[in-house]
Amino acid sequence: MSLSLCKIYFFFFMILSFLLFFSGLYFLILDLTVFIEFNILSLNSVSILMTILFDWMSLLFMSFVLFISSMVINYSEDYMHGDKYLNRFILLVVMFVLSMMFLIISPNLISILLGWDGLGLVSYVLVIYYQNVKSNSAGMLTALSNRIGDAALLISIAWMLNFGSWNYIFYMDFMFEDKVMGLISMFIVLAAITKSAQIPFSSWLPAAMAAPTPVSSLVHSSTLVTAGVYLLIRFNMVFSSFVMNILLYISLMTMFMAGLGANFEFDLKKIIALSTLSQLGLMISILALGSYELAFFHLLTHALFKALLFMCAGMIIHNLGNCQDIRFMGGLVSFMPLTCLLFNICNLSLCGLPFLSGFYSKDLIIEFMSMGYLNLFVYIVYYISIGLTACYSFRLVYYSLVGEFNLLSLNNLNEESKIMLKGMSGLIIFVVVMGSILMWVMFPTPYYICLPLLMKMMALLMIMIGIWVGYECSKFKISYLSSSFKFMNLSNFLAYMWNMPFLSTFGINFLPLNVGKIYLKSFDQGWMEYYGGQNLLKSLNKMSKSIQFLSLNYLKISLLLVLIWVFFISVFLNF
Structure with missing residues (x-):
């Protein structure tokens, strides 16, 4: 069924x-x-x-x-x-x-x-x-x-x-x-x-x-x-231009933050999730710069290689017994060659390597941005973010696909799942060719881009620097990098996305919960309780004790009550 x-x-x-x-x-x-x-x-x-x-x-x-x-x-x-x-x-x-x-x-x-x-x-x-x-x-x-x-x-x-x-x-x-x-x-x-x-x-x-x-x-x-x-x-x-500028700076900061965070993360799925965040920032930033068609173009090409990237990650996690930590991986290319091949192609497409689908949209976005009249901040953040993309992609490749296998010797690594491989193989063709097809269709008149040689080569240069930094940091197992950042606890700050998960949870919950605690102590367990439930209990206790005192059948009290009763009757009868 x-x-x-x-x-x-x-x-x-x-x-x-x-x-x-x-x-x-x-x-x-x-x-x-x-x-x-x-x-x-x-x-x-x-x-x-x-x-x-x-x-x-x-x-x-x-x-x-x-x-x-x-x-x-x-x-x-x-x-x-x-x-x-x-x-x-x-x-x-x-x-x-x-x-x-x-x-x-x-x-x-x-x-x-x-x-x-x-x-x-x-x-x-x-x-x-x-x-x-x-x-x-x-x-x-x-x-x-x-x-x-x-x-x-x-x-x-x-x-x-x-x-x-x-x-x-x-x-x-x-x-x-x-x-x-x-x-x-x-x-x-x-x-x-x-x-x-x-x-x-x-x-x-x-x-x-x-x-x-x-x-x-x-x-x-x-x-x-x-x-x-x-x-x-x-x-x-x-x-309006005001809204566009706000959107541009929000998306640039997101792109930069996600790229940095992915370089300090060890969870395979979270690294890919942060790369999605970085690419979303890229799409929204180019839209804010005035080219919605380019944003849509990158949206389509990104969808293909990101879906396949997650499928490959799922295949790896599935075979490693649900282990997602990249430090336990390594040497997977020997056990799962086809999955690693697809994973690598997607990673290269994400970095913008010629002539995969990601290259056509990403390279055009960078050159479109370079043609505009923008400040230095936007220009620098754009290129650093591109370098960071290459950096975390190659760090991921180093940790998971090459090197020594770090999990149990007794393992069941294989690629026997034909159904999963068919689902992944159906996407790989489009990851390779769809960028050029969409470009021919969507832009029948090409964008005219005229840049100096250095600016033209800048994207490729940043990708190469990113690859080198990613490789060097991975080789030292990032311990050297972490220890050099320890004086300000920067590595934790960057790994936790500038403390945003804490701000989104504790930052929102802490004050209302704290106010609730004060309210509970001051009101529910404080003077409201004393003048409310507790005081009522004391008053009722006193009344019940006095009534109980009268109902204990003492002869003196009962005779006294009869005498008082007779006195009242005689007084009222005389009236």
Whole structure:
């Protein structure tokens, strides 16, 4: 039953993705946009309409999401083999993908919110899938961080009431100078940076690694984290220069912080998660510099190699008995040659090595940025971030694929899982060729870039320096680097993403909990208790003791009471 369910969704998503891809190419070449609107309900003069937007961007993105999802579902069949609730897992993944589809085709803020919240809810369920304390904490951090973005989206929906319709696409061109649209755009930016985990909401992205690896592959490539970038791409026309500058500096800091953090991390999945964070920063920064098409181009190419990178990591973790620490790996190229080959190709694509898919988008982004009139800070941070990407990629290769094997001598390392290998092999062709195909299609007129030789070679130079630094630091097992940073405890600071996980958890929880403690001591266990429950108890005790004293059948008291009773009767009878 479970096998058939995996196969059904695999074939269905695969066929649909190819249909959507060719439809997207057709729409792109002819510059078509189809806007479908149908009436769900009419009450008197009020109509509830469902609107769907099909253009080259939505169709291409949907085809990529469905293709990656089909490969992930195929891969999950073997990865999650033996799981008691495999059907439930597959259906949750399908719900996740459908929520993303809903978000992609929506030109309406209400239907975007439905897809947006669907992603948030299903991601929470998938992160807590393994049902332990760590997963629960990670799930809560993920869900509550994303709720901030949901609230921002709800506020922007309320402000859109000023325009008479929630179809934001109608107001893009002529409401550019409007103050209300400026306010809405700021809330959209807030929603997007929470979903795409930019500073100061970055801590949930590495925490979400508690989910099963196929889910991580889907989340970090084409669904959850890319939803924020996609929303920004759709709204790019209404952002003022002030909003663009804020977005640029937030994304630059995220890119730099994630690159540094990945160089001090030892968890395999977290390193790849931080690399996703770095690439998201790159996408949003180029969008803030004014080229939304380049951001979309990198979004598509990144989705392919990041999905495969996570699949390879899952294969390695699966075979190492769920060990994720890269210090225990080493020499895996001898045991798992095909997985290591795919892993290396993805890593090189991530670094931007010519002529893999990552190179076409990344190199173009760097050169586009170099052509602009920007300050030195932006320029330096961009190039350092590129160097850091190469640095952590080659550090990862050094620790995991080459050198000596550091786990148990008695191991079961093999590549016998044909289903997982098929899922991974389906993506590798596209990781190699899709960058050039998309570039020919999306940019029929090439970008004209004229740079001096040194600036032209700068990206390649930074990659080479990054590779060298990554190799040297790994060779010394980073102990020398850590000891040199120890005087300021810098290595911990960088490894913990500038202390952001602590700020996101303790920083938010500490004050309310502390106030609750003070309230408990002062009120519930303090003077309120004394003048409330405790005092009432004392008063009732006194009253009951006095009544009890009267009811102990003492002869003197009873005769006295009879005498008093007779006295009162005689007095009242005389009156």
